[in-house]
Amino acid sequence: MKNPGGPTDDRGALTGEVAPPISWQAPVAYWVVAALTVLVFALGAPTGSETTFSLATSKDFFQLAPLTVPAGPVTIGLGVLVAALAGYATYAAVRRVKVGVWVPVIVGIAFLLAFLVWSGADKGNAIAVPNMLTQGLVFAVPLAFGAMAGLVCERSGIINIAIEGQLLAGAFLAAVVATLVSNPYAGLLAAPLAGAAVAAVLAWFAITYRVDQIIVGVVLNVLVTGLTSFLFSTVLKENSSTLNSPPRLPVIEIPLLSQIPIVGPMLFRQTILVYILFVTIAVLQVMLFRSRWGLRMRAVGEHPKAADTVGIKVNRTRWRNTILGGAIAGLGGASFTIALGLAFGKEMTAGRGFIALAAMILGRWSPRGALLAALLFGLAEALRGTLSIVGSPIPAQFLSMLPYLATIFAVAGLVGRVRAPAAEGIPYTK
Template identity: 65%
Template sequence: MSAPTIDATTPAPARPASQPVLPPIKWHAPITYAVVAVLGLVVFGLLGPSGETSTFAVSTPRDFIQFTPFSVPSKLTAILLCLAALGLAGVSFYETRRREKAGAWLPITYGFLMVFAFLVWAVAGKDSGLPLTGLLQGSLFLAIPLVFGALAGLLCERSGIINIAIEGQLLGGAFLAAVVATLTSSAYAGLIAAPIAGALVGLLLVLFSIKYVVNQIIVGVVLNVLVIGVTSYLFSTVLKENPDTWNNPPGLPVISIPVLSQIPIIGPVLFRQTALVYIMYVVVILLQVMVFKSRWGLRLRSVGEHPKAADTVGIKVNRTRLRATVLGGAVAGLGGAFFTVAAGLAFGKEMTNGKGYIALAAMILGRWSPKGALAAALLFGFANNLQLQLSIIQTPIPSQIMLMTPYVVTIFAVAGLVGRVRPPAAEGIPYTK
């Protein structure tokens, strides 16, 4: 019996409509989890110091309940933590194979395990130990300018204006806060003045972007250079010549919330801070609600996503962008007060030290949401404070590597997620009727 012949011109049977095309499986995350866990197991565990212990302090003298510092065997603890992280990598492989997305608990738990394994290795054999509460408290404090800067970028870019000028807005806020606080002998007066400087920089940004339709990235870079030049000139000619009159600001006092500030770990970290930290809490919560749960936020996001459609229903696109950018500049200027009145320091040339650009990274990593920006800024603040704390206790890590830590964390964090997030569709695109 001969085989049936197949006509070459006969089309292949069509795929049934009930069988959707599945997207390709992406193995990047589970492979990364597994590789990092194996490296940690080898470096922190198997090659770690034998017979040493790692000591951690938890309580502060003002806590309700006092906990004595605890010690753990360095090598064994690091091995167990890395093995647990490797187990989470296996969970990630399983979830990815089933085309299911693991919850936020997996990366958070994984990160905690790997960071603690690193800390166990870094403080092995150090008698003084590592103050965990101080590490977290300092991380929150150092994240302040990043949080305000990221929120400023969020407000601008949600409306369609790219804000590269965050660095200049932070620096302008730091300068004006120092000068006003010195002249009035009041740190709170400087705190009120700081947003004015940031708002002025934001006003210049939006005017050049809307009225003269200049490339927004170029305008932002030029404004950064302008603010650096103006503040450096005034510092050299005015502030430096008579610092007692112009550049000797008082610092914001630490405000302890009764009862709450005495709770172990949580109290000193969250409720034993300056007024600027408490303002930060309010601003993050307020913007989270306003941007995503209010009529104003809906209009703001519509202008950044589809300005023509927003204009069709009667929303003033350019007016909305102007107001959002000026408000964002004021928020960034408030964050600039961290460098002077919040830290109790005199103003110095370029003292923001690139924090505005890291704030942009925090905004992207936080997916243009206030709570996401807060989480990303806390990550970078933790990396910054970690290198300070480990330098104090003289860990075996070279000081050059420690200074690189915040920036390396920034690069890896953004490189891992920037390709998976989508900015507002009309970002950076001028709108004309």
């Protein structure tokens, strides 16, 4: 039966197709952001207050003067901008028109700027924008690697809940090997091996024995957490100078590019691990959607029976991609230790593996989208340190919650209707 309210063709006749349901998640989220921006930040800013932003570092080509803005008018303007975008998203939802990714990006940037202006109003310290952006990218590195690991596995049909354990194993082995060899690059080579080992156990149970993949992933997280905590307490703690004092990866400055104001320190004044991340994202984006390997992987994750029919070895493909995903996650684990020159600590990943899963979902199983989502969560964590230095009126406990609140808000309010690979989590048997 034709739907009276369904879509029509060019002549205005009913097509008989049922109109898709209206999704109100994104519009409601944008209206909430607009209300917070106006009611809390704009009206809460002290009258006549100003906020100062520092825009340059000492190594830049030229020095940008600090930018001082009036807190009240700027936050009101940003609130009006978010409200306008919320209205546009509401109109698009009613019309069942898909909005571009630029809408949530602009909403997020406007909200972040309003939050910074309100937090730094009439504070003695300037908000160092280059440092905040650089730290945001550093914090996003393990999340992006973890999201890539989940993406490679889930595109093949394997749910990788064990990203947390793979990150932790990579951080542990990177610290130990780098300390023993007195070379951080040795730890960088060892970290993927630890992640791949955890992934091999996941593949063994999930693919060979067809055990529930979510249960296996949770158990592996507990196992790796317990094992690394035991080794830390019994071995590393007693021999910290010989086993748990890893050297730090050196910062590599790309000539000329690293001296560009604001973005130069963020993108071109980093360790080799950050540059490896850029290459990994680019390669996966091309290989996933423009290569035979990516086509086969997506076929196995969407319709394994059809893939098997045309000669693709389904379980072998899943084995390989699961181990590859674990190696990528292990590489991300190295960012907790040798990338920062920090000793390994118990449970030092602190749930970042689960945030990486959220970044993968928010990025809609796309390398480029997952990177943007990881940057969002990384900036939320960098914001915590920036606000504590500035002297924000927000309690320290709330600042510690910022990365996790950003994760919940993004997944619940901005993801909308997404579809995972159809064969995800389903064991394949002929």
